[in-house]
Amino acid sequence: MSDETENKEESLFDAPPIAEQERMCEAMLFASAEPITVREMEARMPHGCDAAEALAHLRKRYDGRGVHVVKVGDAWALRTASDLGFLMQKETVETRKLSRAAIETLAIIAYHQPVTRAEIEEIRGVSVSRGTVDQLLEMEWVRFGRRKMTPGRPVTFVVTQTFLDHFGLESARDLPGLKELRSAGLLESRPPPGAMPQSPEEGEEGEDTDQSEMFEE
Amino acid sequence: MSDETENKEESLFDAPPIAEQERMCEAMLFASAEPITVREMEARMPHGCDAAEALAHLRKRYDGRGVHVVKVGDAWALRTASDLGFLMQKETVETRKLSRAAIETLAIIAYHQPVTRAEIEEIRGVSVSRGTVDQLLEMEWVRFGRRKMTPGRPVTFVVTQTFLDHFGLESARDLPGLKELRSAGLLESRPPPGAMPQSPEEGEEGEDTDQSEMFEE
Amino acid sequence: MADDEFDDNQASVTSVADRMAAEALIVDVDGFEGPLDLLLTLSRTQKVDLRKISVLQLAHQYLAFVEKAKQLRIELAADYLVMAAWLAFLKSRLLLPPDPTEEGPSGEELAAHLAFQLERLQAMREQAARLMARDQLGRDFFARGIPEDVMRVKRVTYTASLLDLMQGYARIRTKDEFRPYVMDRDAVFTLEQALERMRPLIGFAATWTDISTYLPEGFTSDPARIRSATASTFAASLELVKEGKAEIRQEDTFAPIQLRRKD
Secondary structure, three states: OHHHHOOOOOOOOOOOOHHHHHHHHHHHHHHOOOOEEHHHHHHHOOOOOOHHHHHHHHHHHOOOOOEEEEEEOOEEEEEEOHHHHHHHHHHOOOOOOOOHHHHHHHHHHHHHOOEEHHHHHHHHOOOOOHHHHHHHHHOOOEEEOOOOOOOOOOOEEEEOHHHHHHOOOOOHHHOOOHHHHHHOOOOOOOOOOOOOOOOOOOOOOOOOOOHHHHHHO | OHHHHHOOOOOOOOOOOHHHHHHHHHHHHHHOOOOEEHHHHHHHOOOOOOHHHHHHHHHHHOOOOOEEEEEEOOEEEEEEOHHHHHHHHHHOEEEEEOOHHHHHHHHHHHHHOOEEHHHHHHHHOOOOOHHHHHHHHHOOOEEEOOOOOOOOOOOEEEEOHHHHHHHOOOOHHHOOOHHHHHHOOOOOOOOOOOOOOOOOOOOOOOOOOOHHHHHOO | OHHHHHOOOHHHOOOHHHHHHHHHHHHHHHHOOOHHHHHHHHHHHHOOOHHHOOHHHHHHHHHHHHHHHHHOOOOOOHHHHHHHHHHHHHHHHHHOOOOOOOOOOOHHHHHHHHHHHHHHHHHHHHHHHHHHHOOOEOOOEOOOOOOOOOOOOOEEEEEOOHHHHHHHHHHHHHHHHHOOOHHHHHHOOOHHHHHHHHHHHHOOOOOOEEHHHHOOOOOOOOHHHHHHHHHHHHHHHHHHHHOOOEEEEEOOOOOOEEEEEOO
């Protein structure tokens, strides 16, 4: 510990060596069932620690092991390797069966987010029943996004970190087939021919986050 | 059990290599909700595995790490290293449900910000106790906004970024309006047909964004 | 050919298998998630890429389906019928030579949009299936089984969910909508008050008396108070009539309303 201290004379308490920081991140991730953000980890660690770097080391260390370091949105978690799922029958939790409507609605929210109820209905060609969205909200797989800057300012839905965690996705950009769908134009919201184009309200420019922006960060 | 000893070499499927067995033990110890015995591990692992040996390897691997393989009675478990206990402090927090008065006050601030104490009282129909607002201020869910340009120049309250983070909102405007609450089934009772939503208060012009206007339907 | 199974010409339904497939569709009408879903299912019989689908043929199949459902006296939901009407319109546009004077999108544009909608729905459906086929938390991979959120309580924090917040707000606002003006109570003369006032008075009303004379003191000058007292006095009068204690009459529209004791 002492060898690191020399060159940083200003700080009274230097950050612990990176190997030690790695141990800390490891312990925190092990202790929690939920993903933890880098910010939260650093808030708990001694002053001056770099959790992101420690995590990068840790992730490498767990490469190929029975447990993996995974990124979930802007948080991190430990999860068992999925090829070992067969050992965990005892731990398997019976998840609530989702209806076909709920699954489709979920996929539409994930791929088209932020998306309004009206847009979901337009894509599915049927009205979205109240219970469907409620169920997804209750499971914390979707949440409210920002309002669309279109007439009526409808609320939008986006997927959550819990959703990403559940499906082992690092971010919504990692959804399978996203690029293909986009290049095929299937993620566009195309008004029916002859319909009045729904122009965003004036004076709100810059506030509207459209889908592509959402995935870019 | 008996055939295992007799025809070990004849076995069609050999036990996986010890490194693989180690991975398996690691995953089981990680995911299990309680300590597991060697026997239980072997019962879950492929035929011919030696959990005791795999554990010995695993134990060595975790030597000096942030997490240890420990023996609990005659079972095994993973535990965070005791010198890192200080990192778990943040999780030693008791959370309680906010009182109804506080939730209602908070809701009014969120939906009507910037809003004065008198306005909150008018909407709730009861006086707001000092403790309620203090609590919300202390939680950093609300803060003082700009003074109202009305007689007495009363202070106003607005919600904070901490509030938005907690509720997973990008802005207070993304809160669903009454009509949307109703269609989401969050309102039990329906108003008589033709009932008008309350109109936003007047008096403040200029660049001040009047929150209530967002919720007009 | 599978394409023909919904042909208007019933004779073209050849094999038993085809007929069964057709009937399965009909019987299964409850299983469809709306007209677009039904169209997507019908489109599979064309066995081509959705981009190359014949919308005309599809419209034809859909209309035949609706026709058959009618024959079997299956009630179709309104949106199925709306779609049928739209497809019939589309069909005519596609079949007739375009009228240059006519406004609006061409049949081809409408058809292309429908094909786009079908393709998009199909794509989302495939993605949904791919999503659900992914390794899932709690099924294929697992979180920590013994989270250590341990020990001594250091600090009490208060929390609330978004649902609490929204329901709290809803509670206040609905209450609000039902009881419009609490603070105006002093200008209100309630039905109960009016009844209480009139019960003893009615015994003396042997002759027809204008009900406005029953307005209480202090409710005869301010318009808001007059309005409230008049309404409650009138309601109380009706109540007394209902109880058989009084009779009520009005000579003409907007004429004074009169009350007298019933013996």
